[in-house]
Amino acid sequence: MRAALSGDQEAYQQLLVAITPHLRTVARRSLSVSAAADVEDVVQDALLAIHLKRASWDATRPIAPWLNAVVYHKAIDALRRKGHRGEVEIDSATDIAAAALDGDRAIDVETALASLDERQRLIVEQMSIQGRTAAEVGSALDMSESAVRVALHRALKRLARRFNGSNS
Amino acid sequence: MKTDAFIQALVQDLTTPVVPVAASLKRVMPLAAVSTAIAFLVSAGLRPDLLASGLKPTAIKVGLGLLLAVGGLLAAVRLARPDAAIARSAPLLLLGPAFALMAVAAELVTGGAGTWQSRLWGHSFLVCLMVLPLLAALPLIAALYALRHGASTHLEAVGAVAGLGAAGIAIVTYGLFCNEDSALFIATWYLLATCIVCLIGAVAGRVVLRW
Numbered sequence: 001m002r003a004a005l006s007g008d009q010e011a012y013q014q015l016l017v018a019i020t021p022h023l024r025t026v027a028r029r030s031l032s033v034s035a036a037a038d039v040e041d042v043v044q045d046a047l048l049a050i051h052l053k054r055a056s057w058d059a060t061r062p063i064a065p066w067l068n069a070v071v072y073h074k075a076i077d078a079l080r081r082k083g084h085r086g087e088v089e090i091d092s093a094t095d096i097a098a099a100a101l102d103g104d105r106a107i108d109v110e111t112a113l114a115s116l117d118e119r120q121r122l123i124v125e126q127m128s129i130q131g132r133t134a135a136e137v138g139s140a141l142d143m144s145e146s147a148v149r150v151a152l153h154r155a156l157k158r159l160a161r162r163f164n165g166s167n168s
Numbered sequence: 169m170k171t172d173a174f175i176q177a178l179v180q181d182l183t184t185p186v187v188p189v190a191a192s193l194k195r196v197m198p199l200a201a202v203s204t205a206i207a208f209l210v211s212a213g214l215r216p217d218l219l220a221s222g223l224k225p226t227a228i229k230v231g232l233g234l235l236l237a238v239g240g241l242l243a244a245v246r247l248a249r250p251d252a253a254i255a256r257s258a259p260l261l262l263l264g265p266a267f268a269l270m271a272v273a274a275e276l277v278t279g280g281a282g283t284w285q286s287r288l289w290g291h292s293f294l295v296c297l298m299v300l301p302l303l304a305a306l307p308l309i310a311a312l313y314a315l316r317h318g319a320s321t322h323l324e325a326v327g328a329v330a331g332l333g334a335a336g337i338a339i340v341t342y343g344l345f346c347n348e349d350s351a352l353f354i355a356t357w358y359l360l361a362t363c364i365v366c367l368i369g370a371v372a373g374r375v376v377l378r379w
Contacts, residue, residue, distance in 0.1 A: 004182065012182050016175045044174050049379060051178040053319035055188040056249050069250035073321045109169045128169065128177035152177065153184040164378050 001063050005054065016047060023047065023071050030075035042078050044109050045163045046071040052160055077164075112162040120155035123148060189248040192314035193241060197337075200310035201237075204303055205341045215347045228271050229343025229354055233336045236264035236362065240333030244311065247326040248318025254325055261332060268359060271351035279350075287350035293357045296346065300361035301368070303338035304331070308369055312376055319379050327373015331366035338365070 004012035020043060027042040049070050057066045113121055119141065126137045127148075134148040141148070218226060243257040276284070311330040320326040339358055348354065 007182065009179050009182050013175065013179045016178060017172070020171060020175070040171060044169075044171055047171070047175065047178060049319065051181065052186065053250070053379065055186040055317065056319040058249060061251075065251040066249070069321055070319065073250060073319075109174065113169065124177050125169075127180045128173040128175075131173075131176050134180060134183075149181070149183055152181050156177065156181055160379070 001054070001057065002059055005059065016050075019050075019067060020047070023067070026068055026071045027075050030072055031079065038078050038082075041109070042071065042075050045078070045160075046074045048156060048160050048163070049074060052156065109159070112159045115162050116155050116158060120151055120158070123151050124155050124159075127152060187317045189315055189318040190245045192317050193245065193311065196310040196314050197241065197307065197333075200307045201337045201340075204306050204337065208303055208341050209344065212345050214344050217347070218344065225349040225351070225354070226343055228351055229346065229358070230340050232264055232268050232271075232354065232358065233339030233341075233343055235267050235336070236339060237333050237336030239263040240329050240331075240336055241311065244315060244326055244329045244333060245318075247322060247329055248315050248320050250319045250321045252320070252322070254322060257329070261329065264332075264336065264362075265359065268351070268355040272355045275351040284352060288352040288356060290348045290350065290353040290357070292346070292348060293353070296342070296348070296357045297361050297364070300335065300338050300342055300358065301364050303341055304334040304365040307337040308334035308365060308372070310334075312369070312372060315373075315377055316379075318377070320373075320377060323374045323377045324370040325373075327377060328366040328370040330373065331369025332362060334369065335362035335365040 001015055004015055023043045023046050024039060027039045027046065031038055031042065050067065053070070057063060113124065116124065122141065123137055126132045126140070127134070132140075134152070135145045137143075138145045138148040143151070215226075239260040239262075243260040246252050246257050246260075247254065279287075308331055311334055312327065315326060315330055318326070339362070348357075
């Protein structure tokens with residue numbers, strides 16, 4: 001994380017990939033069994049928060065408690081959101097098992113993505129799913145590289161608000 | 169979207185810097201404090217006998233305000249971290265009240281004990297209770313704005329602590345105007361006004377500090 005904070009993208013990628021299974025474990029433990037389908041949702045929400053709030057980690061302290069606090073907070077949020085909607089889980093046991101096995105299921109991020117405008121969504125999709133760089137996306141969309149970066153950052157903040165907004 | 173793909177988008181966004189809470193506070197708080205002080209002191213003015221007779225009580229007010237402001241804002245920076253423990257910030261929060269208590273004790277020992285009631289009530293406690301929260305409004309808004317960069321898991325606590333800091337700034341300003349000279353008055357009404365601001369901060373923090 002220290003390398004990542006100084007701008008090392010490769011180190012950052014390795015870190016995020018490495019912590020994801022841990023986040024998943026904490027999320028699964030925090031949510032009840034019936035909410036197994038939401039685990040990946042919480043993981044992605046937590047990753048987004050870890051990214052946007054990375055300045056709130058004190059680099060002189062170990063990172064694990066900070067990571068745990070973020071996931072735990074996001075898991076509680078997800079539970080509260082469900083409670084708020086009064087949603088009743090009627091998943092059958094097989095559904096739960098399937099959801100638990102299929103860690104990478106596409107769930108609520110898709111809904112959140114739908115709240116972005118056309119160009120923001122295109123940028124997020126191209127830079128994530130297709131793994132293109134800001135320069136490549138920029139030339140495809142006839143935007144400057146820095147404009148693409150700004151648009152990506154705005155899109156991510158909007159996603160974060162979207163995750164949050166549905167429970168307020 | 170698969171999580172691995174999602175990570176790609178985050179990695180690409182690493183080039184956009186994020187602002188730490190402390191840096192944001194350092195930028196907005198002096199601005200809020202100075203504009204509040206100028207606006208109030210231009211419209212209300214310093215107390216006329218500031219230099220003649222009022223230096224010691226004014227020093228108590230300014231000292232209390234500074235301790236609350238510094239303690240509150242430092243604690244807010246700490247509590248803005250998700251893994252913060254509230255208990256570890258408690259000493260910072262107690263600086264101001266402890267100072268006020270010492271001033272009261274000193275006054276009770278040296279001053280006449282018989283007139284403490286009239287000194288406690290003073291003649292302007294209602295003004296104090298209304299004006300202090302008003303003066304704290306802009307600093308509180310500025311502090312909450314800066315704290316939105318943080319990621320507190322205790323939203324109400326960090327909002328209340330931001331209120332403490334904002335009230336401290338208000339007290340430094342109001343203390344240059346207020347002509348109540350008893351430490352009893354200062355400790356009681358200034359701190360009661362501070363509690364009001366903390367309460368507002370807690371309620372506001374709950375809403376605006378979500379992340």
